[in-house]
Amino acid sequence: MKTTRRSFIQAATGTGLVLLxxxxxxxxxxxxxxxxxxxxxxxxxxxxxxxxxxxxxxxxRTTLPMMLVEExxxxxxxxxxxxxxxxxxxxxxxxxxxxxxxxxxxYAALRKAGATARVMLIAAAAENWGVExxxxxxxxxxVIHSKSxxxxxxxxxxxxxxxxxxxxxxxxxxxxxxxVIGKPKKRSDGKAILTGKAxxxxxxxVPGMLYAVLKRCPYLGGKVASFxxxxxxxxxxxxxxxxxxxxxxxxxxxxxxxxxxAMKGAETLDVNWDAxxxxxxxxxxxLREMEVALSEPGYFVRGDGNAxxxxxxxxxxxxxxxxxxxxxxxxLETMNCTADVRSxxxxxxxxxxxxxxxxxxxxxxxxxxxxxxxxxxxxxxxAFGRRLFVDYVPEAVEISKAIARPVQVVWxxxxxxxxGYFQPPSIVxxxxxxxxxxxxxxxxxxxxxxDLTVYPAPTEKELADPHHYFNDGSPxxxxxxxxxxxxxxxxxxxxxxxxPTGPWRAVEYPAQVFARESFxxxxxxxxxxxxxxxxxxxxxxxxxxxxxxAKIDRGRLIQALQLVAERSNWRQPPQAIPGRDWGxxxxxxxxxxxCFMAQVAEVSVGKKDRDxxxxxxxxxxxxxxxxxxxxxxxxxxxxxxxGLTAALHGRIDFKNGCAVQENYVDYQVIRLNESPAIExxxxxxxxxxxxxxxxxxxxxxxxxxxxxxAATGKRVRRLPITPEKLLx
Amino acid sequence: xxxxxxxxxxKTHDVEAPPDMPLLWVLRDLLHLTGTKYGCGMGVxxxxxxxxxxxxxxxxxxxxxxxxxxxxxxxxxxxxHGDHPCQRAWIEEDVSQCGYCQVGMLMTTAALLVxxxxxxxxxxxxxxxxxICRCGTYQRxxxxxRRAAIGRSRA
Numbered sequence: 001m002k003t004t005r006r007s008f009i010q011a012a013t014g015t016g017l018v019l020l021x022x023x024x025x026x027x028x029x030x031x032x033x034x035x036x037x038x039x040x041x042x043x044x045x046x047x048x049x050x051x052x053x054x055x056x057x058x059x060x061r062t063t064l065p066m067m068l069v070e071e072x073x074x075x076x077x078x079x080x081x082x083x084x085x086x087x088x089x090x091x092x093x094x095x096x097x098x099x100x101x102x103x104x105x106x107y108a109a110l111r112k113a114g115a116t117a118r119v120m121l122i123a124a125a126a127e128n129w130g131v132e133x134x135x136x137x138x139x140x141x142x143v144i145h146s147k148s149x150x151x152x153x154x155x156x157x158x159x160x161x162x163x164x165x166x167x168x169x170x171x172x173x174x175x176x177x178x179x180v181i182g183k184p185k186k187r188s189d190g191k192a193i194l195t196g197k198a199x200x201x202x203x204x205x206v207p208g209m210l211y212a213v214l215k216r217c218p219y220l221g222g223k224v225a226s227f228x229x230x231x232x233x234x235x236x237x238x239x240x241x242x243x244x245x246x247x248x249x250x251x252x253x254x255x256x257x258x259x260x261x262a263m264k265g266a267e268t269l270d271v272n273w274d275a276x277x278x279x280x281x282x283x284x285x286x287l288r289e290m291e292v293a294l295s296e297p298g299y300f301v302r303g304d305g306n307a308x309x310x311x312x313x314x315x316x317x318x319x320x321x322x323x324x325x326x327x328x329x330x331x332l333e334t335m336n337c338t339a340d341v342r343s344x345x346x347x348x349x350x351x352x353x354x355x356x357x358x359x360x361x362x363x364x365x366x367x368x369x370x371x372x373x374x375x376x377x378x379x380x381x382x383a384f385g386r387r388l389f390v391d392y393v394p395e396a397v398e399i400s401k402a403i404a405r406p407v408q409v410v411w412x413x414x415x416x417x418x419x420g421y422f423q424p425p426s427i428v429x430x431x432x433x434x435x436x437x438x439x440x441x442x443x444x445x446x447x448x449x450x451d452l453t454v455y456p457a458p459t460e461k462e463l464a465d466p467h468h469y470f471n472d473g474s475p476x477x478x479x480x481x482x483x484x485x486x487x488x489x490x491x492x493x494x495x496x497x498x499x500p501t502g503p504w505r506a507v508e509y510p511a512q513v514f515a516r517e518s519f520x521x522x523x524x525x526x527x528x529x530x531x532x533x534x535x536x537x538x539x540x541x542x543x544x545x546x547x548x549x550a551k552i553d554r555g556r557l558i559q560a561l562q563l564v565a566e567r568s569n570w571r572q573p574p575q576a577i578p579g580r581d582w583g584x585x586x587x588x589x590x591x592x593x594x595c596f597m598a599q600v601a602e603v604s605v606g607k608k609d610r611d612x613x614x615x616x617x618x619x620x621x622x623x624x625x626x627x628x629x630x631x632x633x634x635x636x637x638x639x640x641x642x643g644l645t646a647a648l649h650g651r652i653d654f655k656n657g658c659a660v661q662e663n664y665v666d667y668q669v670i671r672l673n674e675s676p677a678i679e680x681x682x683x684x685x686x687x688x689x690x691x692x693x694x695x696x697x698x699x700x701x702x703x704x705x706x707x708x709x710a711a712t713g714k715r716v717r718r719l720p721i722t723p724e725k726l727l728x
Numbered sequence: 729x730x731x732x733x734x735x736x737x738x739k740t741h742d743v744e745a746p747p748d749m750p751l752l753w754v755l756r757d758l759l760h761l762t763g764t765k766y767g768c769g770m771g772v773x774x775x776x777x778x779x780x781x782x783x784x785x786x787x788x789x790x791x792x793x794x795x796x797x798x799x800x801x802x803x804x805x806x807x808x809h810g811d812h813p814c815q816r817a818w819i820e821e822d823v824s825q826c827g828y829c830q831v832g833m834l835m836t837t838a839a840l841l842v843x844x845x846x847x848x849x850x851x852x853x854x855x856x857x858x859x860i861c862r863c864g865t866y867q868r869x870x871x872x873x874r875r876a877a878i879g880r881s882r883a
Contacts, residue, residue, distance in 0.1 A: 190824055
């Protein structure tokens with residue numbers, strides 16, 4: 001990268017002559033070497049690595065540096081992590097974090113960035129020693145000339161390295177030589193987190209800042225009609241009351257000396273609402289309407305063979321309807337944003353997955369050039385797709401501008417629970433059948449659901465195209481059904497609620513995979529087949545299914561199934577626990593086309609009060625090359641618990657146009673006492689790393705539902721699975 | 729505004745605050761001790777846990793006016809060098825994902841081990857089930873708490 005190199009040379013002006021007389025070991029202490037945006041080596045031997053994704057628990061601040069350190073051959077003690085912000089240094093480099101894509105999307109670039117620096121450091125040393133580069137090698141931050149045993153640290157070489165030509169295609173390591181990639185690495189922020197020093201968005205403290213909490217309109221699509229700030233302004237600590245028109249959940253902000261006064265102020269504020277057009281919206285009724293919509297014509301999603309034609313000839317057919325309700329993200333750190341708006345610039349500190357969008361939107365909002373807006377990405381207290389949206393940013397910007405001071409907007413837990421971008425509900429009907437030899441004959445999957453508003457809503461023209469959802473490869477989990485039915489049909493009926501909706505952990509997969517993997521189980525039991533055997537048969541001949549750009553290698557899923565069967569003792573008889581019914585359930589998922597997973601849940605149900613206990617969940621993956629096995633194990637455990645919340649508890653309701661649930665009391669999430677033993681098993685692979693952080697979520701609900709069926713004979717098709725549903 | 733003198737991490741702090749202001753916000757917004765986290769505001773998630781005279785306390789549920797005359801410890805004061813047995817165990821087990829809830833988990837465990845140096849697995853599960861980790865790191869939390877308990881009983 002020529003610009004970076006030029007800027008280095010400018011920074012090192014004055015040292016050039018010294019360097020030429022071979023005194024580079026004592027070169028200017030301020031010199032540094034930065035061949036690309038990702039790293040900078042100082043003459044003090046400190047290496048700065050920039051992390052170009054948001055840390056949200058998935059471990060990017062560990063995994064991404066691992067890939068750089070591997071090719072750079074640096075020593076961990078030299079490394080200092082910096083978080084990339086929306087500054088010119090990162091122009092053209094993606095900072096957005098989504099789609100389980102952080103490793104997939106940076107693997108090649110970070111390896112190349114590290115290798116580039118290594119090649120230039122070695123070349124600098126070789127030039128100085130008057131030897132060939134090929135006679136030198138790098139090891140733990142030092143270049144060594146093997147024959148003469150001469151050594152130089154990267155810090156000593158930084159200035160000279162910057163004058164080397166930048167290699168276009170630096171040689172990457174043979175994976176057999178990897179010393180960092182593939183080895184367990186504890187997270188880089190561990191100690192900062194556990195000593196309270198790690199800064200999340202909500203921990204931002206800027207001189208002169210005030211704190212704001214909004215009283216938000218409780219009605220979907222409603223707004224402020226009028227407000228009276230008299231009572232509120234009399235509270236100690238309250239400074240300003242500001243109506244807020246931007247963002248997702250508009251209302252009136254109370255700005256105060258501290259968050260508590262702002263919260264009390266927002267409670268005290270007298271506001272009349274214009275409830276708007278959705279005041280009668282009721283999510284139960286909406287789900288019933290979705291079910292009625294199953295009879296409407298749908299958009300084409302997939303059509304192999306001719307399912308409808310063979311349907312009447314089936315020797316045996318069955319049909320079932322599955323329901324997946326609205327779900328909240330409910331990350332533990334509520335939405336927040338700190339903004340400092342000046343006359344000609346704006347600085348923002350925000351826990352977000354989408355800093356580029358925040359920057360662009362803010363520039364538009366303030367009428368500033370984009371480069372005048374700096375978005376600093378903080379640590380996030382969980383994100384799960386919620387922080388792909390940046391609705392909390394314009395609120396802070398609007399308030400800071402109005403009061404001409406830096407301000408931190410904090411969402412209360414109630415705000416966070418009631419005003420998110422919810423996972424939309426789905427109703428899925430599947431019809432399947434066998435021929436006279438009990439061979440699977442056809443599969444028809446009809447889904448009713450909404451769009452995810454993180455993408456632009458489809459235009460009228462797009463909606464007029466019967467292949468619109470097929471073109472998008474949507475819905476995930478139905479479109480990319482890996483099972484080899486000779487006749488397979490999938491379609492989609494669009495039903496959007498007046499509820500803001502967005503991707504959740506695993507984006508669109510959870511609802512479709514719940515239906516698909518539950519129904520496979522139903523088919524297996526109906527035919528008297530083992531659910532594992534039926535799946536293995538349906539993945540034959542282990543070939544690659546091509547769907548648009550995606551190439552789904554059925555062979556990789558077969559391997560994952562075989563491994564999970566072995567590790568879970570699938571073929572062994574069920575366990576016996578006095579007073580309880582015990583069962584195993586199986587489910588699979590393929591995330592995109594690069595992560596393949598099979599999962600077995602072991603569940604027992606109390607004979608009397610039907611309480612559900614998930615004992616163990618065994619997971620097997622082929623996810624390509626594993627960068628950090630310790631991190632991936634954690635991600636799998638995390639995904640399983642996330643899926644288990646949806647399986648056993650998760651549900652958001654709307655009544656009279658307002659969200660019903662307000663806190664972790666009425667939106668229960670899995671706690672430690674409900675947490676099963678989770679096992680993670682990997683298939684060794686030389687394939688490129690696959691997306692991992694979300695893959696484990698979708699199979700949990702069907703694996704648990706299938707286990708409950710195995711235990712009790714009771715099939716639950718509407719989530720969440722509660723003891724009440726097992727009583728009747 | 730009323731003034732209160734508080735004892736936090738062995739130091740005395742004078743703060744001016746409304747009497748009903750929870751200790752959580754005094755710590756975070758007046759003293760800038762941001763290691764103690766806001767999660768739910770109603771004492772059900774455990775993210776704001778501190779020690780009051782050595783016992784775990786949900787700081788979002790305690791008005792500052794009731795905090796006078798007691799000794800509080802936050803994560804910033806748990807150990808001088810970040811090497812409390814719980815901190816060591818949590819790092820060793822690589823528990824944290826987003827990490828936001830972990831300070832609360834750790835403070836509860838640290839207090840439990842003072843009161844009961846040899847807790848059973850059931851006792852550990854019981855107190856930590858009053859907390860929420862949305863990343864679902866429970867398996868490692870359990871392991872870390874057990875490791876800390878063993879480490880302490882050996883010491």
